[in-house]
Amino acid sequence: MLVASPWRSAARTDPGKVRARNEDAFLDCPQQGLWVVADGMGGHQGGDIASQLIVASLAELPVQDDFDERLKGIRQCLHWLNRRLGQELTVTAGRHDSIMGSTVVALLVEGNRAACIWAGDSRCYLWRDQRLYQLSKDHSLQQQLIDEQNMSVEDARAHPAAHALTRAVGAAEQLTLDVLELEVYPGDAFLLCSDGLYQGLSSDALGNALSLTAPHVALERLFDGALRGSARDNLTAVVIRQ
Amino acid sequence: MTEFMPLIDDLLVTEEEANNLTYFAFAKPLNGKPLNGKPHKAEPALAPTKASVGVLPDVLAGRYRIERLLGAGGMGAVYRARDLLSEQFGDPDPYIALKILSEEFAESPDASALLYSEFALTRRLRHDNVLRPHTFEVDTDCQRAFITMELMRGLTLDKLLCERPLGLPWKELRDIALPLLDALAYAHARGVLHGDIKPSNVMLSEEGVRLFDFGLGQAGEGILPGLPHLSRNRFNAWTPGYAAPELLEGQTLSASADVYGVACVIYELAGGKHPFRRLPSTEARAGYLDRELHPPKNLPKHCWPALHKALAFDAADRTITAAQLRDAMGATSSWLQRLRLRA
CATH class of the missing domain: 1.10.510.10 (Transferase(Phosphotransferase) domain 1)
Structure with a gap:
């Protein structure tokens, strides 16, 4: 039923060293040219459900021939999930923490076309010609301070709420998704990951891992590095290459 | 996660009403081995995904294999599951929907009783436009109550x-x-x-x-x-x-x-x-x-x-x-x- 995919990928998630629960989820589906990382939020309730629902829903989207239709399907699905996790959610009186949401970063690839769709601070990186590019731009307060108040990266990072998200699935009535379309070159490698992974690693470390040819070896290198640090958050990564 | 527990204890208003509460005893685990069987109907193949929802086992009550999350509510989550028993008897459509309390509610008898109440209310309704419930069950290993019902597509x-x-x-x-x-x-x-x-x-x-x-x-x-x-x-x-x-x-x-x-x-x-x-x-x-x-x-x-x-x-x-x-x-x-x- 499934045609051989020119893409190889490997994915892994780990609760880290501090958190008891893992609220991250991933989709690793090279046959469909679709990969996703979602990082659930909501503290003690529903974060894992939110990220899992995103991944399960995207996994069941029909595989169509038309790239644009597939991209539209992904966007439409995420907008529906935004409604489902937001305005359709049953809330309990006196509980102001009954919020259910998740970041999402998805990569859709077909032929030489690729699209990265995201909301929140989970990231998509591209390794091309021995250089690392961050394709997604975080929807976080830190990024907003840098963009809108011309704050330096160091100052923005020092802000007490630097990691607060400015966008996520389920967070607001209207979800605005960012979409970046690009042409795929031979030798390209992609990395989708949650903040728990990239917070603990330098860009050099990310680049060094992505320069390895086997996705599972690259993945192992990334996790070895991140788990040597404090690993206070859940960490998830998907490495994709031709 | 523990914050909600006092609230659950208060789910019932008065002590008199509390007397009406039907507590059920958890039976001893039977043979926990799942039945083996092959799916007869091709549902979409499962892409490898990974996430944690507490300690939900792959197979509940030795019979229902959890396949994917369909939705989430205030107190529980709904999954698509495969009824391995129906499957073994050649049922062409062994798929069901399964509603289970979330981990944080799993230990509360009151919450389980409310789930039973939902089952009893729905079972009272026999109408073409009301979802049909199948059974109310308890997985004895993970001690969690759940409802099985028709899977709507x-x-x-x-x-x-x-x-x-x-x-x-x-x-x-x-x-x-x-x-x-x-x-x-x-x-x-x-x-x-x-x-x-x-x-x-x-x-x-x-x-x-x-x-x-x-x-x-x-x-x-x-x-x-x-x-x-x-x-x-x-x-x-x-x-x-x-x-x-x-x-x-x-x-x-x-x-x-x-x-x-x-x-x-x-x-x-x-x-x-x-x-x-x-x-x-x-x-x-x-x-x-x-x-x-x-x-x-x-x-x-x-x-x-x-x-x-x-x-x-x-x-x-x-x-x-x-x-x-x-x-x-x-x-x-x-x-x-x-x-x-x-x-």
Whole structure:
């Protein structure tokens, strides 16, 4: 039923060293040219459900021939999930923490076309010609301070709420998704990951891992590095290459 | 995660009522080995995904293999599962939906009793447009209660609304509104209140419209005595955009509150827009939003007086039942002129 995919990928998630629960989820589906990382939020309730629902829903989207239709399907699905996790959610009186949401970063690839769709601070990186590019731009307060108040990266990072998200699935009535379309070159490698992974690693470390040819070896290198640090958050990564 | 526990202990109002609570004993684990079997019907192949939802096992009660998350509610989650026993007997469609309490509620007998109550309420309803429950069970290993029910394939109305942001033409709208109102009128006639009518609790399935999730439902006076009654004095839950003002103010659930919710859903389906800009009804009332309420574009004129009445903020003004709303929506305009709603 499934045609051989020119893409190889490997994915892994780990609760880290501090958190008891893992609220991250991933989709690793090279046959469909679709990969996703979602990082659930909501503290003690529903974060894992939110990220899992995103991944399960995207996994069941029909595989169509038309790239644009597939991209539209992904966007439409995420907008529906935004409604489902937001305005359709049953809330309990006196509980102001009954919020259910998740970041999402998805990569859709077909032929030489690729699209990265995201909301929140989970990231998509591209390794091309021995250089690392961050394709997604975080929807976080830190990024907003840098963009809108011309704050330096160091100052923005020092802000007490630097990691607060400015966008996520389920967070607001209207979800605005960012979409970046690009042409795929031979030798390209992609990395989708949650903040728990990239917070603990330098860009050099990310680049060094992505320069390895086997996705599972690259993945192992990334996790070895991140788990040597404090690993206070859940960490998830998907490495994709031709 | 522990914050909610005291609240659960208070789910029941009084001690007298607590005496009515049916506690069930957890039986000893039987043979925990799952049955083996091959799927007969090809559901979409599972892509490798990984996430943690507590310690939910792969197979529940030695019989139901959890396949994917379908949805999540206030207290539990719904999964698609494969009934390995039916499968072993060659059932061509061994798939079911399975609702299980979330991990944080799993240890509370009260929460399990509420889940049973949902099962008992739904089982009381035998209607083509109400989801059919199968069984209430307990997995003895992980000590969690769950309900199995028919697996619906189709679109929930919230998804439909995302795909059709401008609303539905009248014929399509009528084909959803009438069975939905019929299901609600039937439930009310059987003494069952829903308590959480909203687009995501209505499925447009391959086999027609289905109303589901009676998790916040309640039986009327004298119906199903002995079942624990969810007390809204202590445990009040709702969906802000679809709950009537009196519910948000802590009053008891009534059929009229269900009518408000279903009217919001029908209004939204007709024009793609929520009647009161998605605000909780109490806020909408404070802003006098009912004064600027217009009939939705795709709704025939003769339906509007009834729907308008169903959207009244004041329960005393909402003098229309689900059955009357159904009759008004189902009437053809010619004889509708003769139809008068009771004031």
